Amino acid sequence: MSAIRIAARVTRIKPSPSSSASDRANALKREGKAIINLVVGEPDFATPPEICEAACAAIRNGETRYTQNNGTPALREAIAAKFLRENHLTVKPEDIIVTNGAKSAIFNALAATLEVGDEVLIPAPYWVSYPDMVLACDGRPVVITCQEEAGFRLTAEQLRASITSRCRWLILNSPSNPSGASYSRAELRALADVLLDYPHLAIMTDDIYEHLRYDDSPNVHLLEVEPRLADRTLVVNGVSKTYAMTGWRIGYATGPKVLITAMGTLQSQSTSNASSVSQAAALAALNSGTGFITHSREVYRQRRDDIAARLNAVPGLSCRVPEGAFYLYVNCGGLLGKTTAQGQVLKNDSEVVLWLLESAGVAVVAGAAYGLSPYFRLSIATDLATLQAGAAQIANAVSQLK
Ligand code: PMP
Numbered sequence: 001m002s003a004i005r006i007a008a009r010v011t012r013i014k015p016s017p018s019s020s021a022s023d024r025a026n027a028l029k030r031e032g033k034a035i036i037n038l039v040v041g042e043p044d045f046a047t048p049p050e051i052c053e054a055a056c057a058a059i060r061n062g063e064t065r066y067t068q069n070n071g072t073p074a075l076r077e078a079i080a081a082k083f084l085r086e087n088h089l090t091v092k093p094e095d096i097i098v099t100n101g102a103k104s105a106i107f108n109a110l111a112a113t114l115e116v117g118d119e120v121l122i123p124a125p126y127w128v129s130y131p132d133m134v135l136a137c138d139g140r141p142v143v144i145t146c147q148e149e150a151g152f153r154l155t156a157e158q159l160r161a162s163i164t165s166r167c168r169w170l171i172l173n174s175p176s177n178p179s180g181a182s183y184s185r186a187e188l189r190a191l192a193d194v195l196l197d198y199p200h201l202a203i204m205t206d207d208i209y210e211h212l213r214y215d216d217s218p219n220v221h222l223l224e225v226e227p228r229l230a231d232r233t234l235v236v237n238g239v240s241k242t243y244a245m246t247g248w249r250i251g252y253a254t255g256p257k258v259l260i261t262a263m264g265t266l267q268s269q270s271t272s273n274a275s276s277v278s279q280a281a282a283l284a285a286l287n288s289g290t291g292f293i294t295h296s297r298e299v300y301r302q303r304r305d306d307i308a309a310r311l312n313a314v315p316g317l318s319c320r321v322p323e324g325a326f327y328l329y330v331n332c333g334g335l336l337g338k339t340t341a342q343g344q345v346l347k348n349d350s351e352v353v354l355w356l357l358e359s360a361g362v363a364v365v366a367g368a369a370y371g372l373s374p375y376f377r378l379s380i381a382t383d384l385a386t387l388q389a390g391a392a393q394i395a396n397a398v399s400q401l402k
Contacts, residue, residue, distance in 0.1 A: 022363070024357065035361050038380075040381055041381070043326070045292075047281070053284075058277050063280055064276060071098025078287060080093045083235070083254065087210075088224050095254050096254045097263050098282075099263075102208050103129065105251045106129070106236055108263040108270075112262040117139070118140065124370065125178050126371050127173055127177045131143070144158050145371070148331060152320070156191055174205070174207070175212060179322060181324075195229055205223075205236065208236070208241050210237065211297065212300060236252075236253045237253070245281065306384060314391075316335045317331065317334060327379050330375060332352045335398065336374055349366040352366070352374070364377060364379075
């Protein structure tokens, strides 16, 4: 018998499929193949220099020690100001927790609340980590399939039909990774009306892509639409995507005091505070104005329009133009049943993705990973010339299918 026995909470989960897809692409690259990697889920921009400079200054000033477990007072004040300025939410700094990326805010909230068998409602296509985090915390992910015809959005009817007495959370991610779907005020109102009928259900809004929206309509938060949900809503956000700061690992959350306190207790006995230097950088980011956000959004918008048009011109592929985030969720249903040059009949999106990697030299992630097939996710967080080359290689490979 081995001394190391891996616990069920870990054996029931799997590593992120986007990392595995990237690993496969990198392995082919090492073999000398030219692979265009469109898997990445992070901005291709560098962190703006003034944010980096704030981190350097923090190091020079000796801000190199433990901070308060829930984050520095200065950063929590800046986050409270951000919630008021951008989301019209009034939040006290003491009801905010700074975490090691938004990911750890979500994980700690689930770990702090789920008992064995508790259900978590997850609209699909979903960010790959939600179901596995729920499983790791002994919960049961309940996937609600959101159809392309509904803009990949959860409808009020679907929500109502999915709620049981075991449901503890609904996770709402707008704009969504991977579909880019974003909810309008009216859609949030309809969801809120259902939620008001089920007071035992808590809501987690993952707003990490809130600034990457392309339709120029004002950004609306569920709590702005329905403040009565505030006593059971956890608002999760972070600086990773908005300010090109994925490596700095700063997320944050606000919600009911009892939950923020429990998350703080868990954090204090696991990771402790997020990096002091990164917190100083995040403070500078939140105070940096809108210049970088406006610029990067415009660049993503151009890429989205250009690449969506190119893919929509490929017979067998179709791609809804997403309202937000930096991914295209491409319907590849038209390729299923076709035969490759090697004589393989493509049966599902996982096979399409492997074939694209081998035949087109383009790495993307199968829709199966996000709970909705037949699709693949293509990241546009790469320069336009590379994206155009990738789209051309995909078009060329598809033209050779029989
Ligand atoms: N939520 C969603 C929907 C994401 O796509 C990601 C990053 N891939 C995160 C949360 C995690 O962000 P962070 O880097 O702040 O942990």
